[in-house]
Amino acid sequence: MRLSVAIRPYRDADFDAITWLCLHSWKSNGVETPVFESAITHLRRKFRPEIPKDAMHVATMGNRIVAFVLFNGNEIADLFVAPARQCQGIGKQLLDFAKAKHAGGLWLTTLAQNTKARRFYEREGLTLRQTRVGRRPGYRICWYDWRPGTPSRPRTLSASLRKQLWRDPRSKRR
Secondary structure, three states: OOOEEEEOOOOOHHHHHHHHHHHHHHHOOOOOOOOOOHHHHHHHOOOOOOOOOOOOEEEEOOEEEEEEEEEEEOOEEEEEEOOOHHOOHHHHHHHHHHHHOOOOOOOEEOOOHHHHHHHHHHHHHOEEEEEEEOOOOOOOOEEEEOOOOOOOOOOOOOOOHHHHHOOOOOOOOO
């Protein structure tokens, strides 16, 4: 059953809901959330009023924002789904919206530690192109892209995600 989700352009009045989504998504995925005040400052800079029209879209259920996607050209700069609404097809609807909007292809990055997001992207046909060290020590970044004509459901997960998912938790090596 597909949920009744509407996707519409971002409005300035959506800022508080978007901020909540980011902070709680980070926390639910085990990503260390920066001090609340610095996180709010970071988000205010990111979602500044100069965001080009059509760069951010929100997914709503009724009058409640449950997810959003932010584009920077053909990059998906952010795609967040409220923790309580994850695994309900909303992220897939936003990703399908992004693929339709950028039919020539798109790309994104995510934290290597965010295995849930990585599984989702790979299941939906994005290809892992590169893993590199992030700006913050201890964080690795995975670069994914999608090109038209790639299969929507690959048979296997990328080698780096398989290795991370099936690593022996007792192992000291990382």
